[in-house]
Amino acid sequence: MLTKKGNEMGAYTAEEIKGIVEDVGLSAEIQTDEHNFVTINVSAGEVEWIIILGKELSPYQCMHLGAMTLVEDQPLIFANNWNDAHTSKIIAIKDSETGSITPSADGQYLMTMSWFVPFFGSVSAEYLTYVVSHWHDEVCELLGLEELGEESDNSQSDEHELIDRLSQIELELQFKPRQSSRDLARSLKTTKYEINNLLYRNTHRFNKEGVTPPLWSNRSELI
16 A cells, blocks of 8 residues: 655655555556556546646646547536535537537437546645545446435435534444435535545544445444
């Protein structure tokens, strides 16, 4: 497992990024084409996405995360709704000749999801672990592979109103262990982004199982 905390340049090699991806539990393969353009192909079961490092000489000071999907109709509405609620951003691909957004022969629109992640400011490996895990979670959601949790009991939220968010998460997981960040966000009436941010920054308090989607429990329950 990598323990790198970042450096003065805020740079990482492709091998170090690959190691972070594998530490999350995903498969990763570095590829370099004839023009020295470097990418990392990431996969887990049916889910596939890519890390683009480009032609910059290693170590790299940023990375682009990318994934694709197809939608049946209203691609701009789909993109707008997604972008309002997620860290990653989605755009509908335009036709290279006409410059318009047109469907393929089978009536589907190609959408690309991306996230630019700079390493400036001595970004830690722990932060990049969170980025990779959160991104993979959003790719699973984009592809419809994340299981939706049961509807939450509203009374739970009322009981938690005066408790800080970390304690709310611990209480919720004590009540019902092994929940996804989406389930927790619904129960606590907040965003999945906030829940993921707290979970990955406090892995000494929470334990993660699996990746599609990750299921979380309190570490105290495992002792």
